[in-house]
Amino acid sequence: MMTASQSDRLNKKDLLGIEDLSKEEIELILNNADAFKEVLTRDIKKVPTLRGKTVINLFLEPSTRTRTSFEIAEKRLSADTINISAQGSSLVKGETLKDMAKNLEAMNPDIIVIRHSASGSPHMLARLCRFSVINAGDGAHEHPTQALLDMLTIREKRGGLSGLKIAIVGDILHSRVARSNIFGLTRMGANVRVIGPPTLIPPFVEDLGVEVYHDLKEGVRGMDIIMMLRIQKERENRSLFPTIREYARFFCLTKERVALAKDDCLIMHPGPINRGVEIDPEVADGPYSVILNQVTNGVAIRMAVLYLLSGEKG
């Protein structure tokens, strides 16, 4: 299935963040994901690429969709998968993450996919251990496979990323999705802006090469892509915004607001969506929404990353 150029390995042991990736590395991953998408159209959607390899999904924050997407990707590559979740893990017994990592390493897994509430946890694992580490979301830091699947989706629909005008809207401050996309999209030559209330925009975000807007209507004007973020309802009472209702009044993406962007502006969202909070159902289910394409591309991206990291260690 793979052509010579597609079989090139990433010269990396781990995928920790988009910040570390060059334009060429991002393109290598996207090209491999394209190849795996072809596999996913077959009746038998399975290849023997990772046969005999052990992948541990270490999800120390709850997650259905990302864990499921990784697990499907792993099984379609014929890997053996082990799931470890927060509850019932020995972290509960007071073991440090470092000790847990060294213990897992002693069992010789090939790849560990980790989600953790503390920024930098995957980096610590990667530094300490021989196995490859894939960051499936660390605190408010990075969520690289999400940004990669977003870039795959945009490239598929628009033929490329360079020169596109892309707005990321919502709680930029707490969003690892936003950070990873900012790194990736700017590196690929897109023009990126972030939109949100001042309390949810990180200080000095302009230094990452993005513009800042506080008014949604003004911000979406002329955009090729609008990428919405999930608003965490749990933050409602932490004085970052008055109420969910108030937030929605100014930042919910409605049909009227989308109309201010380009005619064929794509609507994206990493999910799970809060209907009527950050996005109107009419928009989420509308003709320019690519939200479900993102999910499909998630499996292909994860297959590509697992494949590219499974070769000889760099």
Add this chain to the structure above:
Amino acid sequence: MMTASQSDRLNKKDLLGIEDLSKEEIELILNNADAFKEVLTRDIKKVPTLRGKTVINLFLEPSTRTRTSFEIAEKRLSADTINISAQGSSLVKGETLKDMAKNLEAMNPDIIVIRHSASGSPHMLARLCRFSVINAGDGAHEHPTQALLDMLTIREKRGGLSGLKIAIVGDILHSRVARSNIFGLTRMGANVRVIGPPTLIPPFVEDLGVEVYHDLKEGVRGMDIIMMLRIQKERENRSLFPTIREYARFFCLTKERVALAKDDCLIMHPGPINRGVEIDPEVADGPYSVILNQVTNGVAIRMAVLYLLSGEKG
């Protein structure tokens, strides 16, 4: 392994309930289950039938036995299985079941086995999504694979279902097992009666073609089969019956009460059993109990259903 007639597919995308099945369709499933029972006697109890297919077990109500039975069936058919349970699912994050379903669909699973506390949930999934849906229990509505395994067990022990006298005893009102069995057994030509206190018999149940008895001793007289239901101890204080002790006094199946049925009357129970509540240990463990045969047949029935739904979509 399969003969020509056994390889007939169900002309259905989903198995949502027994109510939808014709006599011929029920027989097709039972015949295929017979064939799979033969596989289960082998040393290597595994066939490549679903190799490369992805089955998601979406159990949004807790369950060990049904999930385990499905998972064993899936693995013996060589499917790749993914488990999603209530805790840790993004439903917790406020996502609707519909959005969750569309997201799972975007990952291209072949079959989703769903258990959900809301009646009709599997039907919604089936209507919205391309994948096949198997109802593993929806609220107080249906539990079709349970009724199929019950019918397989009876057919195996009695050679057929037509004309048999079968009593279903207990909390008929809340029981999806009772509903599915009433649909199936009456369709196969059995004479079915339900027995329970008036508060636990659904109104108009006679319209489903069954007789109603409120006295266990009277009801079991002359029966070929007594099918007990699990009493939910949680209901004790909801004024549907006075106390568990009081319920047991009138409705516990004791040896003396079984003696009023036919001499070789089979005793069934979907499990888990409450010893000394709805069934006496002497009866549960007695010579005419087929409770464990039901469990064994559960794996074969689930293999048959998975197999029959895994072909081209109808």
Add this chain to the structure above:
Amino acid sequence: MMTASQSDRLNKKDLLGIEDLSKEEIELILNNADAFKEVLTRDIKKVPTLRGKTVINLFLEPSTRTRTSFEIAEKRLSADTINISAQGSSLVKGETLKDMAKNLEAMNPDIIVIRHSASGSPHMLARLCRFSVINAGDGAHEHPTQALLDMLTIREKRGGLSGLKIAIVGDILHSRVARSNIFGLTRMGANVRVIGPPTLIPPFVEDLGVEVYHDLKEGVRGMDIIMMLRIQKERENRSLFPTIREYARFFCLTKERVALAKDDCLIMHPGPINRGVEIDPEVADGPYSVILNQVTNGVAIRMAVLYLLSGEKG
């Protein structure tokens, strides 16, 4: 891979405890584990030994490391694995362990690995059911695969077990690890002593062939091996010892205390370790610590046990 002598089967259906094993049986398991360690050095760390076999991991006490170690061992032997944990199990619904076991048996698994808080649970399963049972820890009784992996580690590092001086330190009273090791190490000809405060030493422990010391410094003198136990912080307020801090003052294994043992004395711990409580980080991470070798050997021992029990039943 296996030579003729290695393919000898254990003449046992189950592995319930070390107490039941002869010296020859222990050696058979250790020799097979050596052979599997070679498999674990390959790029494809997988053999088809248990293809088509179903192994259920029934962990009714929380555990990450032991469950993960077993699951990796099972998958590297190509078994189909099913995980059942305490939460969401029908034991919650009031089913007895006996009924649960008979139900699982009716689904025809080949091997059940059980961890349970009640001593003797695995023995009950083994007596009642056809499948093979592996005890993964029952109450304060036995944890046989832990003792086997400990013996494998010692044998690897010291060439044998006979005549070695081994101290087991900590909460001997509640430790299944200590009990299994006492049975195994004494049977293999080692000289074993236990060290701990009087409240944590079981009465009549001398009858098992070990000496008792209450002073750590005195006890470790001249030892070849010091095997630390995890102190359960939950016991702090049950009046068995004053406080964790007080316990650590007398029984924490520090560099100074290790210096009283033999120069090349090996340091062992079943994990997860409480740094600064029962073991000082300098010692845990020091040159004579074999704690991570124990973890690696755990996978090999479990592969060996699964393999040896998977043949014809004795």
